[in-house]
Amino acid sequence: MALQSEEKLEVGYSSLQPKTRKWVLLMLRVLAFFATAAATVVMGLNKETKTLVVATVGSTPIKASLTAKFQHTPAFVFFVIANGLASIHNLVMIMGDLFGQKLDYKGLRLAMIAILDMMTLALVSGGVSAAAFMAELGKNGNSHARWNKICDKFETFCDHGGGALIASFAGLILMLIISVMSIIKLLIKPKPDSTIVVP
Numbered sequence: 001m002a003l004q005s006e007e008k009l010e011v012g013y014s015s016l017q018p019k020t021r022k023w024v025l026l027m028l029r030v031l032a033f034f035a036t037a038a039a040t041v042v043m044g045l046n047k048e049t050k051t052l053v054v055a056t057v058g059s060t061p062i063k064a065s066l067t068a069k070f071q072h073t074p075a076f077v078f079f080v081i082a083n084g085l086a087s088i089h090n091l092v093m094i095m096g097d098l099f100g101q102k103l104d105y106k107g108l109r110l111a112m113i114a115i116l117d118m119m120t121l122a123l124v125s126g127g128v129s130a131a132a133f134m135a136e137l138g139k140n141g142n143s144h145a146r147w148n149k150i151c152d153k154f155e156t157f158c159d160h161g162g163g164a165l166i167a168s169f170a171g172l173i174l175m176l177i178i179s180v181m182s183i184i185k186l187l188i189k190p191k192p193d194s195t196i197v198v199p
Contacts (some may be wrong), residue, residue, distance in 0.1 A: 021181070026097050028178050033090035035171035036124065040083040043131075043164035046070045046133040048157040068150065068157040073083040075130035076161070082127025083168055086175065089120045121175045135161055 047069045055062040070076040093113065138158060141149035151158035 009024075021185070022097070025178065025181050025185075026094065027093050028181070029090050029097070031096070032171050032174035032178060033087055033094065035117040035167050035174060036083040036086040036090065039164045039168035039171060040080055040087055040176055042160055042167065043070050043076060043083070044080050044163065046160045047153050050153060052153060070161075073134050075134040079127040079131035079164070082123045083140055083171065086120050086124045086171060089116060093117075110182070110186045114179070114186045116183045117179040118174065121172070121179050124168065124172050124175055128165065128172055131161070131168070132165055135165060 047067065049065055049067040051063050051065045053061040054064045070080060091114075096113075135158070137147065137149075138161075139149060139151045141147050
């Protein structure tokens with residue numbers, strides 16, 4: 001009896017799942033950062049200059065140097081801005097996950113993260129959709145509107161743009177997963193460590 005009264009049995013509940021989920025979310029944010037940053041850099045540096053025959057007078061061809069840049073298309077400009085903002089958002093969220101655990105004001109931290117993730121997801125979705133439309137138009141043209149395709153003349157420009165689109169679509173999918181995880185994290189609060197002392 002003396003042994004039983006002196007000894008106390010501690011049963012503790014400690015869940016590893018929230019820590020694992022935190023690292024998974026952090027790694028997804030790092031991947032999304034690299035994907036959107038790559039899309040921003042590749043499209044932002046996308047430029048090609050070619051000398052093309054623009055007319056023929058008699059038997060003499062008239063040539064002109066033409067440059068294709070992302071700044072010539074508003075959809076590509078929006079694409080670069082949207083992916084750049086998504087990169088900054090992911091970088092700030094990574095820093096917040098690593099160093100800002102104590103920056104929670106009245107429990108609003110998780111709600112703000114979920115809202116910002118959804119806004120960034122919508123921004124990237126709009127940017128990549130607009131750029132994909134313009135890329136398809138550049139590749140195939142539009143016979144009804146009599147718009148000619150340009151990818152047969154500016155192959156490198158179109159290839160780099162396609163690579164930027166692939167990176168941005170990867171970032172979009174990662175941002176979708178991150179947004180779902182942020183909402184789940186907001187709705188399902190982790191159970192606090194509880195210690196039950198049995199006399």
